[in-house]
Amino acid sequence: MPRCSWHDLPPDLHRAVEARVGPVTGVQDLAAGSAAHLVSVLTTAEGQVFVKGVGAGTRAAVIQGREAAINPHLPRGCVPRLRWTVQDEGWLLHGYQYIPGRHADLSPGSGDLPLVITTLNAVCAALSPCPDLDVPVQRFADRWAGRIRAEYVEGDTLVHTDLTPRNLLVDGTRAWLVDWAGPCVGAPWISAAFLAVRLIRAGHHPRDAEVLLQDATAWSVATPEALDAFAEASARLWQQRAIEIGAPHHAPLAEAAHRWNEYRTDAKLVRGAQPSA
Numbered sequence: 001m002p003r004c005s006w007h008d009l010p011p012d013l014h015r016a017v018e019a020r021v022g023p024v025t026g027v028q029d030l031a032a033g034s035a036a037h038l039v040s041v042l043t044t045a046e047g048q049v050f051v052k053g054v055g056a057g058t059r060a061a062v063i064q065g066r067e068a069a070i071n072p073h074l075p076r077g078c079v080p081r082l083r084w085t086v087q088d089e090g091w092l093l094h095g096y097q098y099i100p101g102r103h104a105d106l107s108p109g110s111g112d113l114p115l116v117i118t119t120l121n122a123v124c125a126a127l128s129p130c131p132d133l134d135v136p137v138q139r140f141a142d143r144w145a146g147r148i149r150a151e152y153v154e155g156d157t158l159v160h161t162d163l164t165p166r167n168l169l170v171d172g173t174r175a176w177l178v179d180w181a182g183p184c185v186g187a188p189w190i191s192a193a194f195l196a197v198r199l200i201r202a203g204h205h206p207r208d209a210e211v212l213l214q215d216a217t218a219w220s221v222a223t224p225e226a227l228d229a230f231a232e233a234s235a236r237l238w239q240q241r242a243i244e245i246g247a248p249h250h251a252p253l254a255e256a257a258h259r260w261n262e263y264r265t266d267a268k269l270v271r272g273a274q275p276s277a
């Protein structure tokens with residue numbers, strides 16, 4: 001299904017949504033790049049609402065439905081609340097708390113970095129152990145089967161796994177983590193490790209990225225061997241995507257993950273050369 005505007009939706013669907021939010025007085029369709037078929041910010045008498053929509057019965061609807069099902073279990077204050085669900089006229093729409101923010105700046109020296117780490121820590125604390133969910137969520141060890149040894153990434157934390165700057169909205173005082181479409185259950189440090197690649201992509205030396213991540217509470221739980229294996233698997237994964245899919249963001253992420261893996265490989269050699277106590 002191609003990307004639609006709110007204005008393209010059937011009148012009965014407009015009526016079903018307006019029964020929830022009151023008359024819609026303004027519409028801002030967000031730029032393409034999303035998996036959803038509709039991504040709009042609606043203005044109503046009660047304020048703004050962020051709406052994602054997909055064709056009912058599609059694979060995208062399963063993913064969007066799971067995102068909505070886990071939302072009540074996610075911490076308030078750093079994850080937007082699901083306000084309503086409307087399924088009608090062949091569409092599945094979800095209305096979320098609107099966050100008036102911009103995408104996070106992960107580059108060196110950015111004031112967003114401590115906000116992002118604070119949110120990462122709040123999310124990790126709230127989701128360890130993984131809440132009792134009504135929908136199945138994949139184990140990270142299964143998602144990365146054949147990429148990393150299961151024992152390195154096993155755990156009981158609900159992890160986001162997609163810490164892109166586009167999924168982090170900064171409203172001036174807080175960073176909000178959106179897009180819970182691909183969560184997993186696994187070790188508590190997994191989201192921080194995904195953030196490592198994004199920090200390097202944004203211009204940090206791998207050493208500096210790891211220093212920043214020391215403020216992530218779960219980072220210290222990861223063994224050096226697990227992080228070595230994660231960095232190596234990330235490098236392979238992004239290289240594979242760059243070759244097989246080749247979207248514009250794949251090559252820079254492959255390069256960032258490669259640099260992290262090289263850095264950790266060098267550090268591993270130094271660790272191995274140190275006499276044991």
Ligand SMILES: Nc1ncnc2c1ncn2[C@@H]1O[C@H](COP(=O)(O)OP(=O)(O)OP(=O)(O)O)[C@@H](O)[C@H]1O
Pocket residue numbers: 030033034035036039050052080096097098099100101166167169178179180181
């Ligand atoms: N609650 C919200 N309030 C304001 N803007 C939001 C909200 N949730 C998401 N956005 C914006 O909409 C964009 C798309 O949302 P989201 O990432 O949830 O959708 P998606 O279909 O999974 O997109 P993608 O495939 O690009 O990751 C986000 O990158 C963000 O800029």
Ligand SMILES: [Mg+2]
Pocket residue numbers: 166167178179
């Ligand atoms: Mg997204």
